[in-house]
Amino acid sequence: MKEELSKSKNVVSELQSKLADTEKSLKETKDSYVKDVEELKKKEADLASMETRLIDVTARLKEMEKKKSDEILDSFVEGFERAALQAKFIAPGVDFSELDPGKIVRDGKMVEDDDVAEDEAENI
Template sequence: MELRKVESAYESQKKLHGYSEDVHSRSLWGKLYPFSVMADELCCFPDDMKMIEDIGHVGVSRFLQVIGARIVAVGRAQELALEKENKSALDVAELSLALEEKEKTITELSSELAEEKRLRLSSAEEVKTTKVENDRLGSRVKELQAEVYEAFAQGFERAASQVRVLFPESDVDKLDATKVVVGGQLVEDEAVVVDEGEGSSIGDKIE
């Protein structure tokens, strides 16, 4: 048996093995309590006393041994039952603590999951917004291209009008906005090839 348990058992019952210093006689643990008087008045009935005398000292001694052993057994059983209750209470407390920790973990994971879901929704919204913006920019590019083509056509028409005025004898109907001058001839714009090896450009080939 562990020394700790022995010391605990002693401390828990130390007061029960002594006498109280109180002078009054209303406590069974008081040093002045009249046990003999109580026995004479309450326990010494003639028939009982005669039965005890008939049994004799040996019989009474054996009876006290049985009673003492039974009291020890009952006392130990009560002690073990109390230890079991305390252990059960401790187990319940540990389980409650473990449950709180798991609930805390569940709460944290739920928060993380909600945050991840929010980020996913935010990313999806950003992708959607980006697509809308790209579509808008694409439409704007087409609009600008159309505006550039329109401005180019208007500029070409103005230049042709000025040529008609300045050079009436010229045949401006042969002018074509989609062609360029290369080697003294009008050719399609896509036919112009820049010779990068010689460092030439379209301007170098226009006469």
């Protein structure tokens, strides 16, 4: 009986030791999980911030592209007006009222620039 009691005490002692190790491991796992959850929340907040910044940058880029397009158009119109004024200066008696920045000369006629682009696209 004493032997059995001694064996039982040894088994209980081993089991208690294993239980303590398991509890320690479980606590470490839980602590790691809590830390991972906190890091994930931080990364989610960072991602949301980056998404907001990306939207802002995209909006600014579109605005800059529109401004660039407007500046190019303004520059074209200004150049056309300068050329028309120079032509009127060189030939003051000539009627330049038919000048149109949206037209080109094709086959001896003034035609819309868009029509020419469409005709060329059909010929391709």
